[in-house]
Amino acid sequence: MTDLTSLTIAEARDALKRKTVSASELADAHLRAIARARALNAYVLETPDAARAMAEQSDRRIASGEAGPLEGIPIGVKDLFCTKDVRTTACSHVLYNFVPAYESTVTARLWRDGAVMLGKTNNDEFAMGSSNETSFFGPVISPWRRKGANTPLVPGGSSGGSAAAVAANLCLAATGTDTGGSIRQPAAFTGIVGIKPTYGRCSRWGIVAFASSLDQAGPFTRTVRDGAIILRSMAGHDPRDTTSADRPVPDYEAAIGRPVKGMRIGIPKEYRVEGMAAEIEELWEHGIAWLKGAGAEIVEISLPHTKYALPAYYIVAPAEASSNLARYDGVRYGLREPGRDIVAMYENTRAKGFGKEVRRRVMIGTYVLSAGYYDAYYLRAQKVRTLIKRDFEEVFARGVSAILTPATPTAAFGIGEKGGADPIEMYLNDVFTVTVNMAGLPGLALPAGLSPEGLPLGLQLIGRPFDEETLFALGEVIEQAAGRFAPQPWW
């Protein structure tokens, strides 16, 4: 029989239903794969005991006919999601020993529907990064390598551990969070499907906050259908998060295979950025051709404020982060570095507890909110944000169903290659993804081809608010045309 770890969720669901495989077998196969793949550093905490216990319960429920929609599906959980009695660190030294007494809403829904937790996956510290190199637990190594080379590559970030785990068959799906591209960019770098749902679609309750007005949870899967299946379990209104949307969750899987004929697909001219690699340009053309071939109408559109999105994002996100991270002060939980007085304790704790990138963003955020600078930076960035949102609204008002763009300006790069001297170099990774967070829209990244060096390249579909279904329908068309991509195991 095929390796259990290479199944899709849909295939595993059928096999479990037919009882040709048990949830325990599925969990064990993944636990073995994880143990063999520690070189990737994808998991920062493996939870084999919990996995086996949950799988046994799944088997019992399957036997008694009470299986949930994700019964027995083994998944990885980004270490930004608080998991009850399971260490949750946001991959930061400041939370190195933190064990929550509560379960995040999104993971609670996954467990409610029968999913099995394999462990906590690596990420950039507090989700701040685009390469998973800022983690307190060290970088994640991508399962992908350039053709004929063994240079270690980044999986992207911040949800790099989740992306690498899904791509390397270390789980059938994983959760991520996306503040500026932290699901879509690593999905693109590792050749898998990543979804950032509409802001408010998934509850933020119990997810360690980075930038509250931008953060959104979403899944990584190896197929578009799998994304639709798992998102249905993750999404939904939560009275404990007042920014979560009180509207029904559709059956996303039903959108798979829905015709796209006649849909108007926008191609934003502002996304043809200078110096974009020819391979990306080519990939985009392929995507356009596939959708056209399926009967969609391709229209050029303009999103004139795109160029301001990245600078505005790097004001809004650090501003919120500087406030959100104030609670890590050594007083109640996590790391405490004593000092001669309370101020010294704060300074010592936060200097030791936060890595360089987190400290940089806390300082930027503090600066842009300071008296005398607020109007020039924060307020202005919020105005830009309104304009970006309006750009999209105008396009959608003209009958555009979705927008097709590249997911990233380049393929994955080597560990230590970017951002060493100039952080902007790293921030530019998010150039195609941040606009979606700024506007609160849903975005889906999926693999569409390989670079000449053999690395996956991704496309991004951007939808109307709460119209994830259209993205699944279009994503399926691209996936059918482009095929699926898997790395050659070297670990």
Place this chain on the structure above:
Amino acid sequence: MNAPVKPTKLIKGTDGDWEVVIGMEIHAQVTSRSKLFSGASTAFGGAPNAHVSLVDAAMPGMLPVINEECIRQAVRTGLGLKAKINLKSVFDRKNYFYPDLPPGYQISQYKSPVVGEGEVVVDLADGASVTVGIERVHLEQDAGKSLHDQHPTMSFVDLNRSGVALMEIVSKPDLRSSEDAKAFVSKLRSILRYLGTCDGDMEKGSLRADVNVSVRRPGAPLGTRCEIKNVNSIRFIGQAIEYEARRQIEILEEGGAIEQETRLFDPDKGETRSMRSKEEAHDYRYLPDPDLLPLEFDQAFVDALRAGLPELPDQKKARFTEAMGLSAYDAGVLVAERETADYFEAVARGRDPKIAANWVINELTGRLNREGRPITESPVSADQLGAILDLMAEGTISGRIAKDLFEIVWAEGGDPRRIVDERGMKQVTDRGAIAAVVDEIVAANPDKAAQAKEKPAVIGWFVGQVMKSSGGKANPKAVNDLLKQKLGL
């Protein structure tokens, strides 16, 4: 606001008069069962950290959810202050580090408060009244408490109060004396207690004031102000203002300048002292709280709350003077506390309101004040007092006996009518019996009787003798009439 100030309010300096200008920020704890953004209890006096939710402790990933009752209370308060209610307002984060502030920010309302401009009419001791403008009312979270005396080298933190809802009520700088300021806080407290939006218990910290004080020559532009933080009794508010105004005048008269700063009032020494200067002031880095959507409600929500408002002190006072004929002073005293007004109304129902007011104000509250008891714990109930007044009105007992009876009911309780029956306290109205006593006393005191013809006031002495002889039970009117007749007056 710019009306000329009465000369009596001015403070005499060494070379002319000074005017003190006062504005206040009152922090009033919202009466609610749970906190502003969490379900934890607001009960006072729990064991340290007994009332702390995951949100209050700022655990990672926790989110605030607005407590709608606190919104209703703030809107009720706004309506009670005749203020503009803002249908859309915004919660902001006020960022600063302190161990008793777990998230590192206080959720407050900075640019868009839930309640806008309003006013409070303040009655002053001299019978005049002044209208004090309200700038705004906003909702915010209280902080926890640091305990520095529990451990030799460490401080402890109690988060029971962390996240409890406060209303910050900001006045305009319309107050011109410590008396004005004290009367303003008393009136505001009274309104809040009527509304049931704050219990006004200053001892428990439910009501605290930040007092902004500046001085100027009459008619001059506003002077530089100092803010006295967290004054927690009405008496201290008065003392702090008096001290601070004198301090500022002294500096100015010596040719100095006032520095804008935050000061603390030390009740033991009766003085204010510097806490931090303007330069040391925090930069709070306000930002709209991204965890909370703007607070929006419709006019129907406000109208429903308005319809449910109780009668407020000003309305009640007007009714007491206009419909019941009480003096403005008596009405003012009675309405200051809702419980007193309620007690009074129970006594006055179906009786002479003036007599009821007189008894409630003089006998009852006088007695309660001497014993330091609130009216809610009065040993004499409104029904009992009413029965005493009825006995007096129907002539069963005299006013003097009524006072004795009140003392008996205060000390022993019981049905006043039964006490009168059982203890033979009934007034003697039998003119024959009284006449016999009058005859006897006039006969025994011929010199006084002669005096009375010259000086009719001497009749008072005879009244006293007759009353004494009857054990106070003789009907005073009958005694008077018979004496006049007998003495030929």
